[in-house]
Structure formats: structure tokens, C-alpha cells
Amino acid sequence: MADSKQRIYEVIEVSREGDASSRAYDILMNTTIFVGMIPLTLKADNLYTQFIEILTGIILIIDYCSRVYTADYKMGYKSAKAYIAYIFTPLAIFDFLSILPLLYFVFPISSAIKLLKLFRIFRVLKLIRYSKTMIVIANVIRKVKNQLLAVLILIIIYIVVSAMLIFQLEPDLFTNFFDALYWATISITTIGYGDISPCTQVGRMITMISALVGVAVIALPSGIITAAYMNEINKKKSKYEL
Amino acid sequence: MKKEIDNSVLISDDGTIKSNKKLYTISFVIICHVFTIILIVLGLLAFISGNF
Numbered sequence: 001m002a003d004s005k006q007r008i009y010e011v012i013e014v015s016r017e018g019d020a021s022s023r024a025y026d027i028l029m030n031t032t033i034f035v036g037m038i039p040l041t042l043k044a045d046n047l048y049t050q051f052i053e054i055l056t057g058i059i060l061i062i063d064y065c066s067r068v069y070t071a072d073y074k075m076g077y078k079s080a081k082a083y084i085a086y087i088f089t090p091l092a093i094f095d096f097l098s099i100l101p102l103l104y105f106v107f108p109i110s111s112a113i114k115l116l117k118l119f120r121i122f123r124v125l126k127l128i129r130y131s132k133t134m135i136v137i138a139n140v141i142r143k144v145k146n147q148l149l150a151v152l153i154l155i156i157i158y159i160v161v162s163a164m165l166i167f168q169l170e171p172d173l174f175t176n177f178f179d180a181l182y183w184a185t186i187s188i189t190t191i192g193y194g195d196i197s198p199c200t201q202v203g204r205m206i207t208m209i210s211a212l213v214g215v216a217v218i219a220l221p222s223g224i225i226t227a228a229y230m231n232e233i234n235k236k237k238s239k240y241e242l
Numbered sequence: 243m244k245k246e247i248d249n250s251v252l253i254s255d256d257g258t259i260k261s262n263k264k265l266y267t268i269s270f271v272i273i274c275h276v277f278t279i280i281l282i283v284l285g286l287l288a289f290i291s292g293n294f
Contacts, residue, residue: 011270021267024274031278035285041293048288055281 009070012063014129030130032059033123036098040120057102060123064095091129097122136232144228151220158217159184162210170203188214 015022036056039049071086072078086092100119128134141148163180166173173196174180183196187210198204 021270021274024271024278028274028278028281031281035281038285038288041289044292046288046291048284048291052281052284052288055277055284059277 005070006073008066009073012066012070013074026130028059029063030127032056033126036060036120036123039117053102053104056123057099060095060099061102064092064099067092067095091126094122094125098126137229140225140228140232143232144224147224148221151217151224154220155188155217158213159188162188162206166198166203166206169206170198170200173198173203184210187211189218190214 010016010019011022011025013022015026035052039045039052042049067074068083068086072082075082075086087096097119100116103116128138159181162184163177166183167177167180174183179196186193186196187207190211192211198207
């Protein structure tokens with residue numbers, strides 16, 4: 001029993017050289033992920049997309065169940081806690097979310113369930129397992145997550161404060177507070193669609209300040225990630241040279 | 243001349259047992275490839291019928 005469980009674990013994990021079963025499984029999973037995205041490129045479902053949904057859904061359910069079954073090998077310790085800990089890891093959560101679109105076939109009338117079809121996009125994140133570059137980027141983000149969280153909180157606070165200010169100064173410009181939040185986000189990221197633009201001098205002053213601050217604040221996350229990524233690459237290089 | 247090692251034969255106290263590991267591996271690989279091809283064909287048909 002333990003042998004077959006270990007073999008399942010070896011097959012579902014990223015393949016090593018010489019393991020034909022694992023390689024075939026990796027190819028099948030990558031194909032499932034890419035083909036599972038095709039319905040998102042179409043305006044309406046057709047017969048083929050329904051078949052794709054059912055087939056990819058079954059494959060993903062089998063994959064998820066196999067991964068939970070072999071969670072003790074993945075987590076490195078044999079206990080009931082390993083299974084529970086695994087279910088709450090990011091990749092396991094993405095795996096679970098990518099199965100949810102299947103619920104649409106069980107409850108097709110519900111409009112809330114229809115939104116679950118968008119969860120198909122989580123299937124792309126499953127590719128992280130199979131790409132060395134994505135694994136490096138994921139490790140880099142994990143290392144700097146506290147700095148990124150601090151910057152994200154700063155950006156959110158700034159957007160909310162700008163939105164409150166402009167909402168009070170130019171109430172006629174916005175239907176509700178969400179429009180003000182939308183304006184603040186588009187201004188701080190320096191996108192500036194121009195669909196909402198202030199008319200008063202004070203409103204324009206706030207827009208100017210928002211744009212100047214936005215350039216500095218929005219560049220912070222990319223600077224943090226770039227520095228961490230360069231550190232990671234240099235570490236790997238020096239390890240290789242040793 | 244080297245004799246090819248047959249990994250499908252296991253030795254036990256009662257004698258040799260023929261393991262079906264190789265057969266299972268080949269079957270699994272074929273099943274995976276068949277489903278891969280089915281998915282690719284379905285994907286192409288869905289994309290072409292939905293967009294053209």
C-alpha cells in the first residue's frame with residue numbers, strides 16, 4: 001500500500017529523468033490547463049466547450065484527490081496534520097478553486113454559480129509546479145511578502161484618502177464613492193483613462209499630486225521584486241560556481 | 243556480450259514472480275497520451291467553432 005502511494009506521489013509530482021509515467025502525466029496536466037482556458041476565449045459555450053469542461057474537470061478532480069491522498073509525502077511528515085496543512089497551502093487552494101467551475105454543470109440556473117466559471121483562470125496558476133522560472137518567482141515573492149504587503153497597504157490607504165478628498169470636493173463628478181475609488185486608482189497608477197476628470201482647480205490640484213505620488217508609490221513593488229530576484233539569481237550563480 | 247536485465251522478474255523464496263510493472267507503466271503512458279490528444283482535438287474544435 002505504501003509502495004503504491006509513493007508511486008502515485010512520484011507520478012503526480014514534476015517528472016524526473018527516466019520516469020515515463022510521470023512525464024506523460026505532466027504532459028497531460030499541462031494540456032488540461034491550456035485547453036481548459038479555451039472556453040474563456042469564447043463569448044458563448046458550445047458542445048465542444050462542454051465536453052472540455054467535463055473532461056478537464058474530471059482530470060483536475062483526480063489530480064486534486066491524488067495530491068491530498070499523498071499529502072504526507074509532500075509535507076514530509078506522516079500524520080493527519082500533514083493532510084490538513086497541505087489543503088491550506090497556496091497551490092492546493094488554487095487546485096481546489098480551479099475545480100469549482102464544474103459546479104456550473106450541477107447548478108446551471110444559478111447566476112451566482114455562473115461567476116464560478118471565471119475561476120477557470122486559477123488553472124493557469126497550476127503551471128507554477130511545472131515551470132522552474134515560475135518556482136523561482138514564487139520563492140522570491142514569498143521572501144519579500146512582508147515588504148510587498150506594507151507597500152500594498154500604503155497604496156490602499158492613499159487611494160482611499162484621495163477618493164474621499166475628491167468625493168467631497170467634486171461631488172457632482174461621481175455617482176457614488178466607488179467611482180471616486182476608481183478615479184483614484186486610475187490616477188495613482190498613472191493610467192488616466194480620462195473618463196472621469198476633475199473640473200475645479202482644487203480637484204485638478206489633487207489629481208496632480210496624486211499622479212506625482214503615484215509614480216513613486218507604484219514603482220515600489222517592482223523595485224522590491226527586482227532586487228529580490230537579482231539576489232536569488234546571484235545566489236544560484238555563486239552556488240553553481242562553488 | 244551483456245545480458246539485458248529484465249526488471250519485470252522478481253525473486254522470492256518460492257521462486258520467481260513476473261511483475262506487471264512494465265505493463266502498467268506502458269498502459270498508463272498510453273492512456274495519458276490518448277487523453278492528451280483528445281483534449282487537443284476538442285480544444286482546436288472548440289476554438290475554431292467558437293471564433294470562426
